[in-house]
Amino acid sequence: MTAIVESAALQTWTADVFVRLGLHQEDATVVAQTLVEADLRGVGSHGVQRMTTYARGLRGGTIVAQPQISIVQDSGWAAVLDGGGGMGQLAAQRGMQLALERAAERGHGAVAVRNSGHCGAMAYYAMQAAQRRSIGLAVTNAGINMMPTGGSQKLVGNNPLAYAIPTGRDAPIVLDMATSVVAGGKLDVARLRGEPIPLGWALDGAGRPTTDPVAARQGALLPLGGPKGYGLAVVLDVLCGVLSGGRFGNGLGGPGSSHFFEALQIEAFTPYDDFLARIGELVDQLHACPPAEGASGVVLPGEPEHRLRAQRLRDGLPLEDTLIGELDDLAASLGAPRLEKKPPA
Amino acid sequence: MTAIVESAALQTWTADVFVRLGLHQEDATVVAQTLVEADLRGVGSHGVQRMTTYARGLRGGTIVAQPQISIVQDSGWAAVLDGGGGMGQLAAQRGMQLALERAAERGHGAVAVRNSGHCGAMAYYAMQAAQRRSIGLAVTNAGINMMPTGGSQKLVGNNPLAYAIPTGRDAPIVLDMATSVVAGGKLDVARLRGEPIPLGWALDGAGRPTTDPVAARQGALLPLGGPKGYGLAVVLDVLCGVLSGGRFGNGLGGPGSSHFFEALQIEAFTPYDDFLARIGELVDQLHACPPAEGASGVVLPGEPEHRLRAQRLRDGLPLEDTLIGELDDLAASLGAPRLEKKPPA
Numbered sequence A, B: 001m002t003a004i005v006e007s008a009a010l011q012t013w014t015a016d017v018f019v020r021l022g023l024h025q026e027d028a029t030v031v032a033q034t035l036v037e038a039d040l041r042g043v044g045s046h047g048v049q050r051m052t053t054y055a056r057g058l059r060g061g062t063i064v065a066q067p068q069i070s071i072v073q074d075s076g077w078a079a080v081l082d083g084g085g086g087m088g089q090l091a092a093q094r095g096m097q098l099a100l101e102r103a104a105e106r107g108h109g110a111v112a113v114r115n116s117g118h119c120g121a122m123a124y125y126a127m128q129a130a131q132r133r134s135i136g137l138a139v140t141n142a143g144i145n146m147m148p149t150g151g152s153q154k155l156v157g158n159n160p161l162a163y164a165i166p167t168g169r170d171a172p173i174v175l176d177m178a179t180s181v182v183a184g185g186k187l188d189v190a191r192l193r194g195e196p197i198p199l200g201w202a203l204d205g206a207g208r209p210t211t212d213p214v215a216a217r218q219g220a221l222l223p224l225g226g227p228k229g230y231g232l233a234v235v236l237d238v239l240c241g242v243l244s245g246g247r248f249g250n251g252l253g254g255p256g257s258s259h260f261f262e263a264l265q266i267e268a269f270t271p272y273d274d275f276l277a278r279i280g281e282l283v284d285q286l287h288a289c290p291p292a293e294g295a296s297g298v299v300l301p302g303e304p305e306h307r308l309r310a311q312r313l314r315d316g317l318p319l320e321d322t323l324i325g326e327l328d329d330l331a332a333s334l335g336a337p338r339l340e341k342k343p344p345a
Helices: A007-020 A025-040 A048-060 A088-106 A123-130 A184-193 A213-218 A227-244 A249-253 A272-287 A303-315 A321-333 B007-020 B025-040 B048-060 B088-106 B123-130 B185-193 B213-218 B227-244 B249-253 B272-287 B303-315 B321-333
Strands: A002-005 A070-074 A078-082 A108-116 A134-140 A161-165 A173-177 A257-265 A317-320 B002-005 B070-074 B078-082 B108-116 B134-140 B144-146 B161-165 B173-177 B257-265 B317-320
Touching: A002 A007, A002 A321, A007 A025, A007 A048, A007 A321, A025 A048, A025 A088, A025 A123, A025 A303, A025 A317, A048 A321, A078 A088, A078 A227, A088 A108, A088 A123, A088 A134, A088 A257, A108 A227, A108 B108, A123 A134, A123 A161, A123 A173, A123 A257, A134 A227, A134 B227, A161 B227, A173 B227, A184 A213, A227 A249, A227 A257, A227 B134, A227 B161, A227 B173, A227 B272, A249 B272, A272 B227, A272 B249, A317 A321, B002 B007, B002 B321, B007 B025, B007 B048, B007 B321, B025 B048, B025 B088, B025 B123, B025 B303, B025 B317, B048 B321, B078 B088, B078 B227, B088 B108, B088 B123, B088 B134, B088 B257, B108 B227, B123 B134, B123 B161, B123 B173, B123 B257, B134 B227, B144 B227, B144 B249, B185 B213, B227 B249, B227 B257, B317 B321
Parallel strands: A078 A108, B078 B108
Antiparallel strands: A002 A317, A070 A078, A108 A257, A134 A161, A134 A257, A161 A173, B002 B317, B070 B078, B108 B257, B134 B161, B134 B257, B161 B173
């Protein structure tokens, strides 16, 4: 069972909760926006569902509520930020904004971030570049959840990357993907439904292939395409953790993570209108592709999420009753009002 | 059956063949080096095996033997090159060199290349950045060989990317991967051996899953991880073809392709020695991972190729007799000497 919540109401409510958890108002607004945007785009695993975990971190002191975010090294086009151990969204947003400022001055900017935390869906950051005539790249390392190819111990995360590219059409191209076959959240979905998972998604705690989502959660995710996913996860760990001087490799067993953001202005390569004409042609080619049997047609990466967002902005967001219960409990523990549900139509 | 050929002799012989096909001596040397390096690293699909195809293109006029490579747009840190319709290796090498020159001056360089051709293994270009204290990225678009997710017509290539990262150890980290489940060359290997291919590698000409490597070659490769591989292939096509104003999308049905090269100097983010200390720690962690059952242990991306190269530099390269026959025929048609084989030990 689900209830419907207006996204604007959800965002205000979420920001209020984070203020009560000790964040500055403007920081709480940033965090709330990243979470609600993920829910709008149908990426519930990175939406308000994360709030109880974040609240535990803020209350337990593993997340600093009012972090000092500082520039550690500055080379003009490139910089390294220290996130001060705060909510990852705050350091990530500063990182992407700094990369975009430098790109506005110089055509390109890149920022590595250390001493940050879980920062939600990477698409949120990359998409800001696409709004400024730039190609955006946003990367983070994740907690350790995969075994390297040939190994029997978890040592790499399924580190995700997001690319965003303007198209001049309704939806930018947005690719946001983890380097595992599936995200960990899919195991939880199967568990809640009491369904097995396909072989090839994960290993159990003893490193054996499994179809049991519970055993898989105690085991390891499998890297996308075996050595390809493992290799890409290592490269992204270097861009984030090794470049920034933050956590990487088995250091990610502890709290805190590292990110990498880059913005490339398209005008540095080609007149923007020419770029839009060409990419529009690519979008049209793909849209015109005859559908495969049983499929409804071809979409560009990020297009379904874009459509869902428009629909959910209009009609509201469906949230599971169990989730709403958790959120209301959290609010009650902070003396905050309950989340306002939309009356049934 | 194979014969052994000294890599130095193979390189001299290969360059001589390309001179006879109309290339300038220094260009022939560049092409020969990229091919022999691929063979040394065990990537035979991008080695001298390609020579007969290149020769057909050069003789048929679809590849310009002495191309004019020119700068189309120059923004300092970024540039676009036109490859003049020549061998892709020449434009790609100029592109990576230009990106590295700009990175030497400014810390960062990126070059998109259009009107180029098949340029061999991307690792060759990315690795040049790793030799200059930089993280290198090399991307190309490929001929159309995959269907977009949900579509029934081939419209994207299994566009590969290569990252190279210095480690301060013997081997740099080198990830060179196509965005399909397997490279097309693996279908040919199965066909030559008369073996079926696993389901999940490819579709037949009617878009149905197949285990027949011959039917698969007339069909389509499957993208790595479905929508992830499709999405990544689209993004890489944008970086190469759309950014440069070269061929992209279904334009890749014709000859010619586009590339993208980037170099990020590590010192722009962190002192180089600190970076080496950290990445050495990551390498050590991965090497120390207990092996999975039946596996010999964990290697970093590019490490097996690095070891094989050292062994083949010392002991010579094994080439299949059928390939040697093809190469000797090519040489004979150009009045060139036969390839010199190493006498059996």
